[in-house]
Amino acid sequence: MSIRFEKVDYEYSPNTPFAFQALKEIDLELSLGKITAIIGATGSGKTTMVQHLNALLLPTAGKVTVQDFEIEANKRFTQVKALRQKVGLVFQFAEYQLFEETLIKDVAFGPKNFGVAEHEAEEIAKSCLRTVGIDELDYEKSPLELSGGQKRRVAIAGILAMSPEILVLDEPTAGLDPQGAKQMMDLFKKLNSEKKITILIVTHNMEHVLDYCDEVVVLDHGKVLMQTDINTFFENDEYMEKANINPPSIIRLKNLLKKNGISISKDVVTIDGMVKELTKRLKK
Amino acid sequence: MNAIEVKNLNYSYDRENWAVKDISFVVEEGSYTTIIGHNGSGKSTIAKLLLGLLEKNSGSILVEGLELTTENLHEIRNKIGIVFQNPDNQFIGSTVRDDIAFGLENHCFPQDEMDEIIETYAQKVGMFDYLDNEPTKLSGGQKQRVAIASVLAMKHNILVFDEATSMLDPTGKKEINQLINELHKDKKLTVISITHDIEEVAQSDNVIVVDKGRIALTGTPLEVFKKEEALIKMQLDIPFVYKFRKALSQNGMKIAETLSMERMVEEICQFVSKK
Amino acid sequence: MKNVTLGQYIPLDSFFHRLDPRSKICAMMALLIAVFIPTGWWGYLIIGTIVIFCVLVSKLQLDFIFKAMKPMLTMLLFLGIINILVIKTGDLWLSFGPINIYSDAVIQTLYIIVRLMMMIMITTLLTATTKPMDMTLGIEDLLLPLEKLKVPTHDIAMMISLALRFIPTLIEEADRILKAQASRGVDLENGSLKEKISAVLSLIVPMFVSCFQRADDLADAMEARGYVVGAQRVRYKTLKFKFGDYVVIIVANILLGLMIYIAVRMSK
Numbered sequence: 001m002s003i004r005f006e007k008v009d010y011e012y013s014p015n016t017p018f019a020f021q022a023l024k025e026i027d028l029e030l031s032l033g034k035i036t037a038i039i040g041a042t043g044s045g046k047t048t049m050v051q052h053l054n055a056l057l058l059p060t061a062g063k064v065t066v067q068d069f070e071i072e073a074n075k076r077f078t079q080v081k082a083l084r085q086k087v088g089l090v091f092q093f094a095e096y097q098l099f100e101e102t103l104i105k106d107v108a109f110g111p112k113n114f115g116v117a118e119h120e121a122e123e124i125a126k127s128c129l130r131t132v133g134i135d136e137l138d139y140e141k142s143p144l145e146l147s148g149g150q151k152r153r154v155a156i157a158g159i160l161a162m163s164p165e166i167l168v169l170d171e172p173t174a175g176l177d178p179q180g181a182k183q184m185m186d187l188f189k190k191l192n193s194e195k196k197i198t199i200l201i202v203t204h205n206m207e208h209v210l211d212y213c214d215e216v217v218v219l220d221h222g223k224v225l226m227q228t229d230i231n232t233f234f235e236n237d238e239y240m241e242k243a244n245i246n247p248p249s250i251i252r253l254k255n256l257l258k259k260n261g262i263s264i265s266k267d268v269v270t271i272d273g274m275v276k277e278l279t280k281r282l283k284k
Numbered sequence: 285m286n287a288i289e290v291k292n293l294n295y296s297y298d299r300e301n302w303a304v305k306d307i308s309f310v311v312e313e314g315s316y317t318t319i320i321g322h323n324g325s326g327k328s329t330i331a332k333l334l335l336g337l338l339e340k341n342s343g344s345i346l347v348e349g350l351e352l353t354t355e356n357l358h359e360i361r362n363k364i365g366i367v368f369q370n371p372d373n374q375f376i377g378s379t380v381r382d383d384i385a386f387g388l389e390n391h392c393f394p395q396d397e398m399d400e401i402i403e404t405y406a407q408k409v410g411m412f413d414y415l416d417n418e419p420t421k422l423s424g425g426q427k428q429r430v431a432i433a434s435v436l437a438m439k440h441n442i443l444v445f446d447e448a449t450s451m452l453d454p455t456g457k458k459e460i461n462q463l464i465n466e467l468h469k470d471k472k473l474t475v476i477s478i479t480h481d482i483e484e485v486a487q488s489d490n491v492i493v494v495d496k497g498r499i500a501l502t503g504t505p506l507e508v509f510k511k512e513e514a515l516i517k518m519q520l521d522i523p524f525v526y527k528f529r530k531a532l533s534q535n536g537m538k539i540a541e542t543l544s545m546e547r548m549v550e551e552i553c554q555f556v557s558k559k
Numbered sequence: 560m561k562n563v564t565l566g567q568y569i570p571l572d573s574f575f576h577r578l579d580p581r582s583k584i585c586a587m588m589a590l591l592i593a594v595f596i597p598t599g600w601w602g603y604l605i606i607g608t609i610v611i612f613c614v615l616v617s618k619l620q621l622d623f624i625f626k627a628m629k630p631m632l633t634m635l636l637f638l639g640i641i642n643i644l645v646i647k648t649g650d651l652w653l654s655f656g657p658i659n660i661y662s663d664a665v666i667q668t669l670y671i672i673v674r675l676m677m678m679i680m681i682t683t684l685l686t687a688t689t690k691p692m693d694m695t696l697g698i699e700d701l702l703l704p705l706e707k708l709k710v711p712t713h714d715i716a717m718m719i720s721l722a723l724r725f726i727p728t729l730i731e732e733a734d735r736i737l738k739a740q741a742s743r744g745v746d747l748e749n750g751s752l753k754e755k756i757s758a759v760l761s762l763i764v765p766m767f768v769s770c771f772q773r774a775d776d777l778a779d780a781m782e783a784r785g786y787v788v789g790a791q792r793v794r795y796k797t798l799k800f801k802f803g804d805y806v807v808i809i810v811a812n813i814l815l816g817l818m819i820y821i822a823v824r825m826s827k
Contacts, residue, residue: 017569017623041453041455042423042424042453042455042456043423051738054742056738056741056742081744081746084741084742084743084744085744088742089738089739089742091735091738091739091742092735094739096732096735096736096739096765096768096769097736097739097740097743097761097765098765099760099761099763099764099765099768109743109757109761110743110744113743113744113745113746113754114744144768147323147324148323149323158743159742159743162743162744174450174451175369175450175451176323177322177323177480177519178480178482178519178520178521179322179519179520179521180322180323180519204453204454206454245454246454246458249524249525249545250524252545253524253528253545253548253549256545256546256549257549257552260549260550260552260553261553262552262553262556271527271528271531272531274528275528275531275532275535275537276535278532278535278537278552278556279532279535279536279537281556282536282537282555282556332779335782335783337779337782337783358785358787361782361783361784361785362785365783365784366783368776368779368780370773370776372728372773373772373773373776373777373780374776374777374780375724376721376724376777376780376781376784377692377724378690378691378692378720378723378724379692382692382795382796385795385796386781386784386786387784387785388793388795389792389793389794389795390784390785390786390787390790390792391785392791392792392793393793394793395793395794395795395797398793398795418727419724419728420727420728434784435784438784438785
């Protein structure tokens with residue numbers, strides 16, 4: 001069971017003067033149960049790619065397989081609803097999708113659309129709001145009364161309420177302050193380890209990729225540039241160079257030390273680990 | 285002369301909670317000041333008050349010695365410009381050229397000089413080749429560069445950045461930070477930047493930390509980061525280099541204080557070779 | 560949603576793209592009036608040929624224009640049926656049971672179809688070859704005489720240009736919200752009335768919230784750059800008539816005169 005892209009193309013507004021091919025022959029297999037980062041420059045096709053996972057976009061060529069769902073180009077895909085329940089997609093600036101009068105009602109909106117009874121949906125909503133760390137006193141408040149970061153949590157709760165097995169997040173920490181961003185990432189880690197939800201995160205934040213993800217997929221101009229596990233990615237300068245990213249601070253420091261003749265073991269990527277190694281060197 | 289002097293400034297959105305409470309600070313001419321604080325701490329409110337986009341409840345704001353009142357807003361806005369967070373919502377013209385022209389039109393620059401001014405400042409921010417592009421064909425970073433050119437074209441001496449890079453990708457962020465540094469290089473422009481980017485803070489001359497509408501800390505970046513615990517309590521970040529140096533010194537490797545990674549590596553090398 | 564062709568500017572380089580928007584607007588007005596003069600088939604043949612010639616000169620593809628007409632098809636079909644049911648003059652051409660189709664009904668319907676097609680072609684010719692900003696400038700200049708009647712023409716022009724500037728941004732936003740709600744199981748096509756209402760609300764409410772946010776930001780940005788409603792401004796762009804502009808206006812008006820002449824001759 002996995003997520004698979006086979007020779008997937010996607011073209012926006014085909015056969016018009018504005019035609020634009022966003023994905024070119026994407027071949028990719030993602031195993032479930034992990035936290036995978038999808039990175040790449042703006043316009044590399046990250047958002048377009050993840051919108052194929054719940055059939056918001058249908059491939060113009062090729063095939064996307066998500067568990068038992070098969071979405072093929074030029075074929076009617078009939079199980080849209082069932083797929084969307086399984087794959088929860090959180091959009092960039094998700095706070096803009098809130099519309100109900102109270103948080104509970106908004107979070108319950110998703111499950112109700114999938115046929116869950118009102119009362120039950122509200123129970124689910126409560127538990128999801130708890131999961132994302134919203135105070136119980138706020139449940140009956142209007143979304144308009146919350147801060148930006150809180151609103152985004154509610155929007156994420158709205159997706160969790162459909163109990164997806166795969167959670168896809170498009171730049172979930174954009175525009176949040178550093179502390180808010182960290183709490184958000186901790187939440188995803190918790191969902192992954194406790195609820196075994198497969199998590200795909202589109203992000204630009206390399207510190208987050210290093211600290212939270214298991215695997216990384218790099219897109220470039222609509223193509224898959226590479227797919228590798230996090231350690232291999234951050235241990236090899238040529239990988240990071242090829243992906244054209246700004247390495248996380250700790251990796252930058254490691255490389256700078258190496259240039260100056262102090263090399264640190266490959267697998268050490270935390271401050272504590274590095275400090276230990278440096279001080280050990282002194283005692284010798 | 286001070287570029288900006290703020291005295292006992294108060295502001296409330298709803299007349300119950302103070303978004304800005306009794307704030308006083310001074311920004312020297314030609315300096316680079318960063319204002320930090322978590323979301324909702326009141327830092328963007330300060331920016332809007334400086335431009336007179338919100339009307340203060342009490343206190344005073346002096347811009348280049350001129351006190352801001354409801355009567356002289358136009359004059360104040362001739363001295364101070366602002367670049368906002370959302371690149372889309374501040375792109376007013378239908379092309380880069382029109383967007384830069386918008387401010388010139390408002391400030392009644394002579395029409396036959398406009399083209400020259402527009403081209404000069406587009407060149408300055410590296411957008412000359414895009415003058416006739418529409419906003420939909422520009423990246424976020426490019427739109428922010430246009431916003432900067434639009435403000436520069438009006439020949440202000442003070443520039444406020446209200447989280448101008450927070451919606452940009454890393455490339456855009458880098459571009460804009462480099463541009464700001466370049467513009468500030470000859471110290472003719474006073475820069476006030478409201479930001480979450482702790483690395484940017486480390487490079488500035490002065491830091492103002494805002495918490496719950498009040499000024500919690502001020503000083504040079506090093507002075508401010510020394511109050512580590514207070515910063516963490518206010519949900520703020522500490523720069524990586526500062527954290528690392530501290531961890532080293534706690535483990536017996538005492539090296540000089542710095543916020544630059546290059547300097548720190550030099551220090552470490554010296555320390556190691558001495559032993 | 561991204562396939563809207565009606566009223567969209569197509570960035571090409573042609574004689575029509577380079578014309579002054581004012582002359583294009585005036586010529587369009589003249590032609591639209593000409594289309595509504597009852598001249599019979601000969602008149603339509605003349606205008607039709609000229610309009611198609613213009614479309615070719617403007618380098619627009621004909622099928623692009625036909626695409627723009629697609630939304631009108633159902634309306635035309637509806638009109639045709641009503642005409643056939645209502646008009647009972649002329650020769651009887653066809654008759655199935657209770658339905659009788661008379662020649663006048665068919666001819667009337669064809670007239671309407673031809674007129675509408677020409678109208679769409681003419682307006683598309685204008686909108687597809689004129690940048691929205693230039694169009695606003697043109698409208699502002701043409702409305703200028705109304706300033707004397709205390710009509711705030713500058714403010715109107717500013718509003719139009721801001722609206723045009725934000726259309727692509729808002730379309731993008733609507734597309735994102737639509738997809739975000741679809742991910743939460745919103746289905747606009749199926750379901751009971753109550754479900755449909757809540758589906759529509761789930762799109763409209765976020766759009767409103769976001770529009771207000773943008774309007775707020777935009778107002779701040781404009782004010783910060785020294786915009787004051789109603790204050791004196793210097794205009795950066797001014798329009799200039801060139802030789803081609805005079806030619807276009809003259810040709811369009813000659814055409815209008817010709818149509819009037821044909822109509823008068825026919826009525827005698």
